[in-house]
Structure formats: C-alpha cells, structure tokens
Amino acid sequence: MLMKTIYLDNGATTKVDPKVLEKMSVYYTEKYGNASSLHHKGQEAKMGLEEARESIAKSINAKPSEIIFTSGGSESNNLAIKGVAFSKNNRVHLITSEIEHHSVERTFEELKRQGYETSFIKVDKEGFVDLVQLENEIKENTVLVSIIHGNNEIGTIQDIETIGKICKKKKVLFHIDAVQSFTKVPIDVKKINVDLISLNAHKIHGPKGVGALYVRDGVKLKKLNDGGDQEYRLRAGTENVPGIIGFAEAVKLANNSSNIKHMTKLRNKLIDGLLALEDVRLNGPSIDESKKLFGKDDRRLCNNINISFKYVEGESIGGYMDAKGICSSTGSACSSKSLKPSHVLTAIGLTPEEAHGSIRLSLGKFNTEEEIDLVLEVLPAIIKKLRKISPLIK
Amino acid sequence: MEAYNKKVLALFKHPKNMGKIENPDGLGKVGNAICGDILWVYIKVGKNKKGQEIIKDIKVSTTGCIAAITSSSMVTQLAKGKTLEQAEKITKEDVNNALGKLPEIKFHCSILAQDALKKAIQDYRSKKNK
Incomplete structure (x- = not known):
C-alpha cells in the first residue's frame, strides 16, 4: 500500500x-x-x-x-x-x-x-x-x-x-x-x-x-x-x-525570510488547532506574542510544536500517527534506559504524567498547509481513540 | 531505540479486548509511576463443562506506550477461556513470546500486563471468600 x-x-x-x-x-x-x-x-x-x-x-x-x-x-x-x-x-x-x-x-x-x-x-x-x-x-x-x-x-x-x-x-x-x-x-x-x-x-x-x-x-x-x-x-x-x-x-x-514566515504560519495553525482540543497543553513559549509581532522577534522556534495530551502516552500517539504516514517524535518515557521522561519537560515543571503524554511536531520548509489540515483531522481522532481505552477516563 | 516487530505493530493497530466490563467479578489495577504506564484488567468468571472456574470474559484499559497496549491485548487473548489456575500461570515470558519479542528495553511492559491479570484473579477470589 x-x-x-x-x-x-x-x-x-x-x-x-x-x-x-x-x-x-x-x-x-x-x-x-x-x-x-x-x-x-x-x-x-x-x-x-x-x-x-x-x-x-x-x-x-x-x-x-x-x-x-x-x-x-x-x-x-x-x-x-x-x-x-x-x-x-x-x-x-x-x-x-x-x-x-x-x-x-x-x-x-x-x-x-x-x-x-x-x-x-x-x-x-x-x-x-x-x-x-x-x-x-x-x-x-x-x-x-x-x-x-x-x-x-x-x-x-x-x-x-x-x-x-x-x-x-x-x-x-x-x-x-x-x-x-x-x-x-x-x-x-x-x-x-x-x-x-x-x-x-x-x-x-x-x-x-x-x-x-x-x-x-x-x-x-x-x-x-x-x-x-x-x-x-x-x-x-x-x-x-x-x-x-x-x-x-x-x-x-x-537564508530566506519566506521560509520562516511559511513555517510560522503552519506552526500557529497547528498549535491553535490542537489547543482547541480538551485537556491539552502547549509546552514551551506561548505563540500569542508571535501573532502580535507577525513573526518578528518570536520567542519560540518557527518550526516547533510540543503538546501534552492528558490521559494518553506519547509513544502510542506517535505509533498511530506513523500508521497514518505522519512522522513525529516524543520526549516520553520508555524510550530511554532510565524510563524517565524528558529532562527538558521536567525542568519546565511538567508532572511525569504530562511529560509522558507529550509529542513534538517539527516543521520544515517542504511542509504544506494541506498536510497541516490532514494532521488536524487525524491527530484528534487518535487522541480520542487512545482516551477511549484509558482507565483514567470515565 | 530498537524498533517493534511487525506482529506487535499489527496488534497495536487493532488491539483486542480493550475497554471495561461493568460490574466485573475481578479488577486488577497496576501502574508504573516512573514509566507512566497504567493498566486495569477486568474479568468475568464462569464455569466450564467440568465445573472449573474459567475466565469467561476479560477486558483491559491501558494508558501507555505501544508495548503496554500490545501486552495488555495479548494477556487478555492468552487468558480468555482459560481456567483461573491456567490464567494465573501466564508469565511475562508467555506474553513476550506471543508478541514475537518486544524490544529489550520494553520488556517491563509485559510484566505489568500479567501482574494486572493476577491481581484481577486475586480480587475475584478475595471477594468470593468474603
């Protein structure tokens, strides 16, 4: 296939x-x-x-x-x-x-x-x-x-x-x-x-x-x-x-400012779309400032999205995304020998649970708006599916 | 990290017996705070023709990684229809072998699954003996 x-x-x-x-x-x-x-x-x-x-x-x-x-x-x-x-x-x-x-x-x-x-x-x-x-x-x-x-x-x-x-x-x-x-x-x-x-x-x-x-x-x-x-x-x-x-x-x-504008636009769309879901948090700097600044002096990398979803684990989100052709990464536990969640997420104050439910999506100049639209369709469905099998939700 | 095998990934896409049972005869809860996996096994107990107690129905709810979800599914598949004595003897090696081996670093996930099953059976027995 x-x-x-x-x-x-x-x-x-x-x-x-x-x-x-x-x-x-x-x-x-x-x-x-x-x-x-x-x-x-x-x-x-x-x-x-x-x-x-x-x-x-x-x-x-x-x-x-x-x-x-x-x-x-x-x-x-x-x-x-x-x-x-x-x-x-x-x-x-x-x-x-x-x-x-x-x-x-x-x-x-x-x-x-x-x-x-x-x-x-x-x-x-x-x-x-x-x-x-x-x-x-x-x-x-x-x-x-x-x-x-x-x-x-x-x-x-x-x-x-x-x-x-x-x-x-x-x-x-x-x-x-x-x-x-x-x-x-x-x-x-x-x-x-x-x-x-x-x-x-x-x-x-x-x-x-x-x-x-x-x-x-x-x-x-x-x-x-x-x-x-x-x-x-x-x-x-x-x-x-x-x-x-x-x-x-x-x-x-x-060295081309249109690349940065392009990625910033996609980043903001993806972040806004995902933050509209229930029980999510953006890890790292908020993008409110960047919208006011129109991409200038942004406090967050123009291609970085890191989101925690409550009641799910990052690796399984990544696994279901991969099954749909979407490559992401996770700072979640089980992938390192220590089994500890990412030291970065812990340093910014996330609980182990929040850190375990995080994924990172990082954009490049070749990504398109259509791709982001598709992710915004697929990812919420994955979260729903995973929450459905979670013992933490009634 | 070592990647998952095809069998694990196929089961991950369609895990079996996921969910809850209302008013279960036994419930086994395990969680590993460090690695973040949480697993609840629900059982309904019935009897076979010989009159032995068997696991008539089993479901599992899991928050966890790919290994945790597939081990959860596999433990329920191995236990369903078995007598309680047989089900209790399911080991982490049984789960792991049935999955065609998890990456070594994920081996602990299969321990959680069989632990939860044992706890569910214990829970059933302690309720029965009350």
Whole structure:
C-alpha cells in the first residue's frame, strides 16, 4: 500500500534539498581531491572548501578563519566545551542550563567526573533561563557559560543578547548551541557577545555528518582530535568537502525570510488547532506574542510544536500517527534506559504524567498547509481513540 | 531505540479486548509511576463443562506506550477461556513470546500486563471468600 508521508520530525533531521545534493555530487565525482593536496585536484577541492567557509561565516557576520568544520552539532558542542575546559586545569567552573541537548548535558557530566566544577541553571515554565541565577552563579573561577539557543524539544529561543552582556561583564566565555536555531533566528556575532557557536547542516536541509563551530578570534581551545593540521589545527582529519559544500548551499537556501514566515504560519495553525482540543497543553513559549509581532522577534522556534495530551502516552500517539504516514517524535518515557521522561519537560515543571503524554511536531520548509489540515483531522481522532481505552477516563 | 516487530505493530493497530466490563467479578489495577504506564484488567468468571472456574470474559484499559497496549491485548487473548489456575500461570515470558519479542528495553511492559491479570484473579477470589 502506498501511503503519503507527512514528515513532521524536522527537528530530528530534514530532507536534503535536491539543489544541495546537486552541488555536492560534483565534489564526489569530479572535484574529489583531498583539500590538503598540493596538486590541482587538491587545490580545486580546497577552493570549494574555502568558498564554503566564507559563505557560512558571512551568514553570521563572522570571519572565515573563525569557522571550524566538524562532523555535526554534537562534535561542535564537545569541541567548544571540552576545548575550553581542557585548555585550563580542572579547578575551573563551567555553567550550563537544565534544558540542554544530550551532547552538552553529558559533556558537562563527563567534565564533572573529571573533577571540574559545573552548575546547571534553572529555567521558567516556558523554558527561559533564569538570568538572575545565571549572573549569581558566575564566580572567580568560572570560564564558560554554555546555553542552547533554540531548544530542540520545546522551541524556547533564549535571550542571548542579554546573556552575552552578562558574560562580557563577568569576563567569561559564552557558547551557544545554535543547531536548531541556525537560519531560523538571526545571529550576528558583531552585534551579540558570543564566543563559540555550534552549527549544523542536516537540520536545514543539508547533509548529515557536517557541522561547524564558530570560534571567535583569540579564544583558546584545546583540540580533541590529534593528527593533521586541518581546520586551523583545531580538528585533524581530511575535510568532508562534499558535505561542507552542501552545508554552505543549505545555508544559502535557508537564508530566506519566506521560509520562516511559511513555517510560522503552519506552526500557529497547528498549535491553535490542537489547543482547541480538551485537556491539552502547549509546552514551551506561548505563540500569542508571535501573532502580535507577525513573526518578528518570536520567542519560540518557527518550526516547533510540543503538546501534552492528558490521559494518553506519547509513544502510542506517535505509533498511530506513523500508521497514518505522519512522522513525529516524543520526549516520553520508555524510550530511554532510565524510563524517565524528558529532562527538558521536567525542568519546565511538567508532572511525569504530562511529560509522558507529550509529542513534538517539527516543521520544515517542504511542509504544506494541506498536510497541516490532514494532521488536524487525524491527530484528534487518535487522541480520542487512545482516551477511549484509558482507565483514567470515565 | 530498537524498533517493534511487525506482529506487535499489527496488534497495536487493532488491539483486542480493550475497554471495561461493568460490574466485573475481578479488577486488577497496576501502574508504573516512573514509566507512566497504567493498566486495569477486568474479568468475568464462569464455569466450564467440568465445573472449573474459567475466565469467561476479560477486558483491559491501558494508558501507555505501544508495548503496554500490545501486552495488555495479548494477556487478555492468552487468558480468555482459560481456567483461573491456567490464567494465573501466564508469565511475562508467555506474553513476550506471543508478541514475537518486544524490544529489550520494553520488556517491563509485559510484566505489568500479567501482574494486572493476577491481581484481577486475586480480587475475584478475595471477594468470593468474603
């Protein structure tokens, strides 16, 4: 049976834009040289690599020499945080939030095991970092604050301008994980005080396995990978030139405000439609503000929807949606060894029951209004079906 | 995470014996606060030709993941028509094997289902002995 896929898991990964793939393929089959080779095949790859670096740097108003290519968001986060920590001794202190991606959370846990001092800043019920606590936590030995820019689960966009000012005043480095927010929220390193930024390609219709770390001039990192002199000696290994070319093309294509408007419109429609059901709650920032602002200065990622349905469990919602061709994701329990619900949903104050009944729908530029209409038909029916078999409802 | 097998997914689409029984002879409630699964098993007890007590009807209500819903269904399918003694001997392995194995991390869900069944039978016996 042929079933049309409705892909609403763009926060996990996205479809590669055919235009991106087209640019990449040349670098697999024709310009396949190793960018470190001195011969003409190497140099044509090198040229492509440096053009891509320049174009990605430009998109955040940085210098090309401040962009280090990596294998993706997780590696960028590791390199930023461990790179700063390992350049000092383990008596230093590092700060992050309670709602980080695993690649930051677990990096902090690892540093703690190695004797580093770490702090996790609380967030409010919409997921915004407590700025007072943040400022108070910064001490004499604090070296880094690492905060997720756009939250992957609940879409909260942090006020990085203010956090950047606090970090500057207190003379500590500031890292943001911008994997979800990149190209959805403008980032200008000349306007905001940020020293390290994790970026990635596959969340923006680029290829998997490519990312970058912006490292402000003068910031000292200890490299994690030993070997050749690639990437300003910060990341050894032959560059993934085709991937990097695809990354740059994806950034170019994403740099288009109509994509953001399109996703915001679909997001608002989906959220409004689902909030009309009984016993539901939106997790993360409300969108009332965004309607007034017409998409400007939104406090929630334009593609993120996270909803809890009472009396049902997220995985079964996802299971029935999948049976209808709709891809979603859940921060619900049973999928992790601990069986605990998502730490992000717990941090914003959800009870375990509410957290277990949550699903995340994340949009991409290829989603259509027809798809959203169909989801608004299918999803309420699924919730009804699941509530019917729930012992918690009379 | 390890994915579910086809048998589990097919049963998940159309789980059997879901719902409630009004005035059940026995009711077994279990819940796992940590993983969020809640499961209530309702039974009606009758007698077979030999005069042994059997599970004449059984229903289950479940709030839980795919594994919890399919284990719920499977435990009722395995128990229906069985004598109470036979039904009591249904193990989590029986449920899990009948499902063609759940992902390892979901194994605990099949424990809940057979626990709820046992509790329902216990509930019936304790009411009867009153």
